[in-house]
Amino acid sequence: MNWIAVASIYRFEMARFFRTLMQSFLSPVLSTSLYFVVFGTAIGSRIQEVEGVSYGAFIVPGLIMLAVITQSISNAAFGIYFPKFIGTIYELLSAPVSFLEIVLGYVGAAATKALFIGVVILITATLFVDVQIAHPLAMVAFLVLTCLSFALLGFIIGIWADNFEKLQLVPLLIVTPLVFLGGSFYSISMLPPVWQNIAMFNPVVYLISGFRWAFFDTADVPIGLSLMATGGFTVACLAVIWWIFKTGWRIRN
Amino acid sequence: MTTILSIRDLGKSYAGGFNALKSVTLDVQKGEILALLGPNGAGKTTLISAICGIITPTSGHVTVGGHDIATEFRAARAMIGLVPQEISLEPFETVTNTVRFSRGIFGRPRNDALIEDILRKLSLWDKKDSRMMQLSGGMKRRVLIAKALAHEPRVLFLDEPTAGVDVELRKDMWNIVADLKADGVSIILTTHYIEEAEAIADRIGIINHGELLLVEDKATLMARMGKKRLEVQLGDPITAIPASLARHNLALSTDGMALTYTYDTNAERTGITGLLNDVAAAGLVLSDVQTHQSSLEEIFVGLVSGDTT
Ligand SMILES: Nc1ncnc2c1ncn2[C@@H]1O[C@H](COP(=O)(O)OP(=O)(O)O)[C@@H](O)[C@H]1O
Numbered sequence: 188m189n190w191i192a193v194a195s196i197y198r199f200e201m202a203r204f205f206r207t208l209m210q211s212f213l214s215p216v217l218s219t220s221l222y223f224v225v226f227g228t229a230i231g232s233r234i235q236e237v238e239g240v241s242y243g244a245f246i247v248p249g250l251i252m253l254a255v256i257t258q259s260i261s262n263a264a265f266g267i268y269f270p271k272f273i274g275t276i277y278e279l280l281s282a283p284v285s286f287l288e289i290v291l292g293y294v295g296a297a298a299t300k301a302l303f304i305g306v307v308i309l310i311t312a313t314l315f316v317d318v319q320i321a322h323p324l325a326m327v328a329f330l331v332l333t334c335l336s337f338a339l340l341g342f343i344i345g346i347w348a349d350n351f352e353k354l355q356l357v358p359l360l361i362v363t364p365l366v367f368l369g370g371s372f373y374s375i376s377m378l379p380p381v382w383q384n385i386a387m388f389n390p391v392v393y394l395i396s397g398f399r400w401a402f403f404d405t406a407d408v409p410i411g412l413s414l415m416a417t418g419g420f421t422v423a424c425l426a427v428i429w430w431i432f433k434t435g436w437r438i439r440n
Numbered sequence: 441m442t443t444i445l446s447i448r449d450l451g452k453s454y455a456g457g458f459n460a461l462k463s464v465t466l467d468v469q470k471g472e473i474l475a476l477l478g479p480n481g482a483g484k485t486t487l488i489s490a491i492c493g494i495i496t497p498t499s500g501h502v503t504v505g506g507h508d509i510a511t512e513f514r515a516a517r518a519m520i521g522l523v524p525q526e527i528s529l530e531p532f533e534t535v536t537n538t539v540r541f542s543r544g545i546f547g548r549p550r551n552d553a554l555i556e557d558i559l560r561k562l563s564l565w566d567k568k569d570s571r572m573m574q575l576s577g578g579m580k581r582r583v584l585i586a587k588a589l590a591h592e593p594r595v596l597f598l599d600e601p602t603a604g605v606d607v608e609l610r611k612d613m614w615n616i617v618a619d620l621k622a623d624g625v626s627i628i629l630t631t632h633y634i635e636e637a638e639a640i641a642d643r644i645g646i647i648n649h650g651e652l653l654l655v656e657d658k659a660t661l662m663a664r665m666g667k668k669r670l671e672v673q674l675g676d677p678i679t680a681i682p683a684s685l686a687r688h689n690l691a692l693s694t695d696g697m698a699l700t701y702t703y704d705t706n707a708e709r710t711g712i713t714g715l716l717n718d719v720a721a722a723g724l725v726l727s728d729v730q731t732h733q734s735s736l737e738e739i740f741v742g743l744v745s746g747d748t749t
């Protein structure tokens with residue numbers, strides 16, 4: 188393993204993040220506060236409790252997931268798309284690095300940024316509501332795994348995209364709806380039975396449910412299933428990336 | 441002589457089916473400077489890209505220092521430095537960080553002294569904290585060279601390094617190339633400037649339509665293919681070449697003031713003595729005599745236009 192290369196890519200990508208630290212920090216704080224004002228106050232005053240948890244606290248895991256998933260994808264997609272777009276990718280291709288090292292560097296950095304934002308949101312949330320974490324270790328594990336797996340997906344999107352529209356397309360048309368329909372702001376059990384069944388095809392449901400279990404010890408789907416779904420998704424992304432590098436698809440035509 | 445780079449039957453067809461590189465075979469020795477000459481679209485960049493890992497070759501094998509670029513890509517690529525034809529740099533990054541990054545991804549531990557040395561040689565030291573977007577085109581090209589040298593490569597590819605570059609940088613660049621050569625680094629450069637190849641290369645390769653037409657020692661190439669011209673300026677114009685001179689291979693200028701005699705420098709007899717005697721016997725008055733050696737450019741143009749003489 189060329190660990191120096193992994194560290195170099197990681198550091199280089201993180202430098203991009205630190206250059207815009209204020210912006211990276213302020214925007215999740217601001218949007219979380221807005222969610223609490225809108226959802227927590229306006230809707231929360233009508234919905235007292237969901238599954239025994241105050242509505243304000245109930246949406247915290249969903250809020251974090253929403254931000255972390257969007258951020259992981261866009262960070263990783265942009266991270267690898269940008270060198271492709273400006274041409275600096277020639278250097279990575281000519282360097283003695285394997286696909287695994289490139290992925291570790293880019294995906295690691297993208298996941299770290301997303302993780303940072305997730306933590307910022309969690310801290311912001313505690314200013315508005317009383318948040319209890321029933322299984323702290325599981326919470327961290329779910330958070331890290333989510334950051335990583337969606338950063339992998341973002342990496343694939345970044346390789347696939349050959350213009351900026353495509354870079355926005357998948358997050359906008361697929362991921363955002365899946366996250367919103369994945370029970371970020373409500374329990375799946377609140378849906379009509381038909382929709383409950385349809386929801387089971389949404390991978391994000393498993394993630395949010397698992398994550399919420401880590402907070403409140405209640406879940407829409409069994410925790411084991413959540414873990415398996417998340418793990419399976421990660422493996423699927425890894426397999427696609429392995430294939431991309433093996434064939435040179437969209438990189439070494 | 442040790443072969444450092446060995447290319448065997450290297451071919452590349454692009455996705456559309458276009459065959460940009462056709463079975464190129466070439467060896468490059470340690471410490472030699474090889475210039476690849478070829479018109480636009482000849483396949484120079486394709487050849488370099490296939491060796492450096494930018495594109496996947498469709499056929500053939502390449503070894504660098506004995507390491508196969510496909511099966512031992514780490515060892516092979518670690519030895520290679522590449523200065524690409526196109527300028528592409530991270531706009532918001534500083535010079536130092538970018539060069540450090542290059543060394544890092546080649547798996548080499550941080551070495552600030554070495555990077556300082558490279559930046560100083562390239563007159564980039566006082567720009568070390570500047571961002572790429574603040575640099576002029578020439579400065580950016582210097583940064584690309586610094587990046588390529590950051591991991592101390594043994595084989596350096598320079599893809600049209602002097603296209604649109606000022607005199608200052610050209611001078612710096614050839615100084616660096618000379619230093620690298622003295623250190624035993626092999627340099628493969630592509631260029632449009634034939635004088636440049638003529639001035640600095642040890643060997644010259646000519647490539648066209650994806651084929652390597654020839655690779656030859658520069659001196660041998662010049663001598664083998666070089667023809668000399670003897671131009672005889674006349675004191676008084678003539679309207680036709682006198683019959684007594686017909687046995688010589690002569691051409692008369694349109695103004696009738698000069699005769700041009702073409703001969704081969706390698707021939708046993710150049711025929712100059714006989715010609716000059718016959719010119720004198722024909723009663724022509726000479727005002728001047730000049731010889732002219734074929735330049736590489738003429739050889740090159742002759743080759744790529746299909747006339748290999
Ligand atoms: N990515 C590509 N896809 C298809 N054709 C290409 C690609 N890159 C280069 N070519 C074609 O291959 C030929 C050789 O190009 P190139 O190696 O860049 O030439 P040179 O560097 O000698 O100017 C050209 O005809 C060019 O149009």
Ligand SMILES: [Mg+2]
Nearest residue numbers: 484485486525
């Ligand atoms: Mg080129």
